[in-house]
Amino acid sequence: MLALKHLLAGLAIVPTLIGAAPVDERCDCEKPAPKVFIISMFAPEAEVWWGIPEFNLLAHNISIPGLSPLFPHVHCTENHEICQLITGESEINAATTISSVAFSDKFDLTSTYFFIGGIAGINPEVATTGSVTFARYAIQVALQYELDAREIPSNWSTGYWAQGSYGPNQYPESIYGTEVFEVNVNLRSKAVAFARKGNLTDSAQAASYRAQYLQGEGVNIYQAGAKPPSVVECDVATSDVYYTGNLLSEAFDNTTRIFTNGTGTYCSTAQEDNATLEVLTRAALHKKVDFARIIVMRTASDFDRPYPGEDAAYHILYANQDGFEIAIQNIYRAGVHVVQGILNEWEETFKCGVKPDNYIGDIFGTLGGNPNFGPGREIALKEGGALLTKRGSSVKKMRSMRKKGVVLRK
Numbered sequence: 001m002l003a004l005k006h007l008l009a010g011l012a013i014v015p016t017l018i019g020a021a022p023v024d025e026r027c028d029c030e031k032p033a034p035k036v037f038i039i040s041m042f043a044p045e046a047e048v049w050w051g052i053p054e055f056n057l058l059a060h061n062i063s064i065p066g067l068s069p070l071f072p073h074v075h076c077t078e079n080h081e082i083c084q085l086i087t088g089e090s091e092i093n094a095a096t097t098i099s100s101v102a103f104s105d106k107f108d109l110t111s112t113y114f115f116i117g118g119i120a121g122i123n124p125e126v127a128t129t130g131s132v133t134f135a136r137y138a139i140q141v142a143l144q145y146e147l148d149a150r151e152i153p154s155n156w157s158t159g160y161w162a163q164g165s166y167g168p169n170q171y172p173e174s175i176y177g178t179e180v181f182e183v184n185v186n187l188r189s190k191a192v193a194f195a196r197k198g199n200l201t202d203s204a205q206a207a208s209y210r211a212q213y214l215q216g217e218g219v220n221i222y223q224a225g226a227k228p229p230s231v232v233e234c235d236v237a238t239s240d241v242y243y244t245g246n247l248l249s250e251a252f253d254n255t256t257r258i259f260t261n262g263t264g265t266y267c268s269t270a271q272e273d274n275a276t277l278e279v280l281t282r283a284a285l286h287k288k289v290d291f292a293r294i295i296v297m298r299t300a301s302d303f304d305r306p307y308p309g310e311d312a313a314y315h316i317l318y319a320n321q322d323g324f325e326i327a328i329q330n331i332y333r334a335g336v337h338v339v340q341g342i343l344n345e346w347e348e349t350f351k352c353g354v355k356p357d358n359y360i361g362d363i364f365g366t367l368g369g370n371p372n373f374g375p376g377r378e379i380a381l382k383e384g385g386a387l388l389t390k391r392g393s394s395v396k397k398m399r400s401m402r403k404k405g406v407v408l409r410k
């Protein structure tokens, strides 16, 4: 290499040669440029797309370094118009797999629609099992401090409180940057319209379980939870911890409201989406992907809390909610219309992209613009530690928090 550089440096015409060579962007024309990339998290979510009449995702199995050892291939149709990856479950797997694909040289992803299609828990105040939800926000609700409930101060409503704050339901003062992501609302509207063409499935057992949410006070708050499955616009919470029960669900509903400055609607609960969106933010910053082309769809496999009067542990461990299979099936039944809708209207609509009217991106404003959540770019970056060595105030704050017994882990 060194020798070659020397040789080239001696040639006056080198700049012209390099300029004319078919390098960089030109080469992207040769690479597969999928129109839709389906993001599945584990085998059942992936396999529901296989063996279907509409398209064959198993025509190409492409290995990419960095994918999960459990799911070592990206799958694509014969013409590479539709591809699928399987992240593996939870935030670490999602971030690692999406990074490997987004920064891989094997694809041109600059015009690709990323379509997250996974199952999730569901808030019965907003929707029910089997429902298909489309998020505007993804909120990393468990990115907080936590005390076990048995050790919390007597006047606290939960053991969770935002980082850098002094108790539950306060706004975070320490920002990591992955707390909230917002995706393209105009694209979501189109995806929802496509998904509504789907004939959603249900089961008799799921129907009889959800009817019990109307008991007692449920009659006032859980009407949506007792209705048959439908397509709903509401937001997704991300947490590695698979939490459940009335109190944690209410606490993370509160967190969603606080992190989104009251603009988010807590409904589905999953373990990956903020990780996926963080990677796509970074990839978008380097023009590898278009952050305006992301759809977050979660279908509901179980309720995040028991019905009134039901024991919380019994609900999650032993009750037959029967939501899993219908949630998996409805990924395909609703999702296939989203994929086909994008392909059918590619030339007139999707090729050039659907312009967002809302802010899109993370809490820092990394991709430009001002989020309608978060403390603002300057403060968020400062609280995120970006300028820590220059900022006496942040250092002082950390010291004073340590004195108060709050340990900031980095």
Ligand SMILES: *[C@@H]1O[C@H](CO)[C@@H](O)[C@H](O)[C@H]1NC(C)=O
Pocket: 058, 059, 060, 061
């Ligand atoms: C791709 O992998 C799937 C299962 O992982 C397999 O069923 C299919 O035959 C493979 N396709 C090709 C072209 O090898």
Ligand SMILES: *[C@@H]1O[C@H](CO)[C@@H](O)[C@H](O)[C@H]1NC(C)=O
Pocket: 153, 155, 156, 157, 167, 168
């Ligand atoms: C709990 O009580 C303490 C001590 O009186 C007070 O400082 C704090 O604000 C209270 N916290 C909440 C969440 O009410």
Ligand SMILES: *[C@@H]1O[C@H](CO)[C@@H](O)[C@H](O)[C@H]1NC(C)=O
Pocket: 199, 200, 201, 202
């Ligand atoms: C919808 O799906 C159900 C089975 O889940 C089937 O019985 C019904 O005929 C379907 N309806 C339409 C309009 O395709």
Ligand SMILES: *[C@@H]1O[C@H](CO)[C@@H](O)[C@H](O)[C@H]1NC(C)=O
Pocket: 157, 158, 168, 169, 247, 248, 250, 251, 254
């Ligand atoms: C959620 O917020 C409401 C309103 O601020 C509060 O009354 C409730 O105790 C909170 N719930 C939890 C579990 O923190």
Ligand SMILES: *[C@@H]1O[C@H](CO)[C@@H](O)[C@H](O)[C@H]1NC(C)=O
Pocket: 171, 261, 371, 372, 373, 374, 375, 376
């Ligand atoms: C969100 O709420 C926090 C805490 O009240 C506030 O400091 C921040 O300015 C708000 N952000 C926006 C964009 O309104």
Ligand SMILES: *[C@H]1O[C@H](CO)[C@@H](O)[C@H](O)[C@H]1NC(C)=O
Pocket: 135, 136, 137, 138, 139, 140, 141, 178, 179, 180, 181, 182, 235, 236, 237, 238, 256, 259, 260, 264, 272, 273, 274, 277, 296
């Ligand atoms: C990420 O988390 C925020 C809240 O913490 C949520 O509103 C948002 O929908 C999440 N983003 C995605 C894409 O899951």
